Amino acid sequence: MTQRAKKKLAIYWAAGCGGCEISVVNLHETLLEVAQLADLVFCPCLVDTKEDELAEMPDDSIDVALINGAIRNDHNEEMAHLLRRKAKLVVAYGSCANSGCVPGLSNLGTVDDHLRTVYDSQPTTDSTKGTIPQPRVEVPEGVLRLPLLYDQVRRLKDVVEIDYAIPGCPPEPHQSGPAILTLLHGENLPPRGATVGAGPASVCEECPRTRKGKLITSLKRTWEIDPDPDLCLLDQGLVCMGIATRGGCGGLCPKANMPCIGCYGSPEGVRDQGAAMAAALGSAVDVTPSRGAGDDHAGDHARQLFDAIPDWAGTFYKFTLPSSMLDNAARRYSERDEPQLQEPPPAGDPAPTGTPGPAYGAPWTVPARG
Numbered sequence: 001m002t003q004r005a006k007k008k009l010a011i012y013w014a015a016g017c018g019g020c021e022i023s024v025v026n027l028h029e030t031l032l033e034v035a036q037l038a039d040l041v042f043c044p045c046l047v048d049t050k051e052d053e054l055a056e057m058p059d060d061s062i063d064v065a066l067i068n069g070a071i072r073n074d075h076n077e078e079m080a081h082l083l084r085r086k087a088k089l090v091v092a093y094g095s096c097a098n099s100g101c102v103p104g105l106s107n108l109g110t111v112d113d114h115l116r117t118v119y120d121s122q123p124t125t126d127s128t129k130g131t132i133p134q135p136r137v138e139v140p141e142g143v144l145r146l147p148l149l150y151d152q153v154r155r156l157k158d159v160v161e162i163d164y165a166i167p168g169c170p171p172e173p174h175q176s177g178p179a180i181l182t183l184l185h186g187e188n189l190p191p192r193g194a195t196v197g198a199g200p201a202s203v204c205e206e207c208p209r210t211r212k213g214k215l216i217t218s219l220k221r222t223w224e225i226d227p228d229p230d231l232c233l234l235d236q237g238l239v240c241m242g243i244a245t246r247g248g249c250g251g252l253c254p255k256a257n258m259p260c261i262g263c264y265g266s267p268e269g270v271r272d273q274g275a276a277m278a279a280a281l282g283s284a285v286d287v288t289p290s291r292g293a294g295d296d297h298a299g300d301h302a303r304q305l306f307d308a309i310p311d312w313a314g315t316f317y318k319f320t321l322p323s324s325m326l327d328n329a330a331r332r333y334s335e336r337d338e339p340q341l342q343e344p345p346p347a348g349d350p351a352p353t354g355t356p357g358p359a360y361g362a363p364w365t366v367p368a369r370g
Contacts, residue, residue: 014069100322198248
């Protein structure tokens, strides 16, 4: 009997933390089924396949490519296009690839903001103060290059067409394992563009806690109370994102007495996770103390109530800023947002310690020693 040829699987890590690779290892026994079905032909942290070897593979020769991480720089985008050519199915794996996740919060600033903060404003970087890493630096031995940081973090589907999405930070193995096996088998697949490995409804549908729907009189941080393990966390004044977050995880955080932080992104049909949460929270707070007290007092009461949330963007948009309506106000990526390469400065010594180097994106020439 002729043995069936094994499928080919690729995994790529763009702008992410590595948790999605760990989630693949966390498939446990399911990983043995994956190994029986497919050979891992490309995965920079596990397999020593070089990028030029990937480029030499025939187009559509890889059956499934799991791409995790957001698109932060030109190398991320280059690899996304390369894997799109080489793979029959491209899967946005995890929250960074799907909706931007934590890296996407940098869209509230600029590349120069971030680099100056990290390399020029921290006491721990005093030895390199004023030196900003450059995408292109000329040295006597040749030209050194680093990937060019984009001014805006983008989702995978903003740069290439994706076939499926598996959400989560990271995806939970009881959902992602069967989804990966289904994609590798290639039979009875859902419609292209579908989200797999997750449910269509919210985390609240999976949460075992009892919600009484009472109005919230105060908002609290997690360290301020010891929550009742049986009652809805939102009812207890904790900002639990479950009402505005896609289910599929099994409600793991609420079951551990911690509020949902929103890692599976928006439920089916919800355009903006943060806006949905803000609307839900606004309808759940008790405004009784401000009734009949005048607009000024009502505004003071509302501000006092919501001041308990110290970081609105980091709370409501921790996982979805690049996919939100708010991101349009934060200058969604366009060609004109890319840092433009400037003319190199005149030959001479590099900027001395303690003084600013060239702006990011400007070529920098380092003279020969001696």
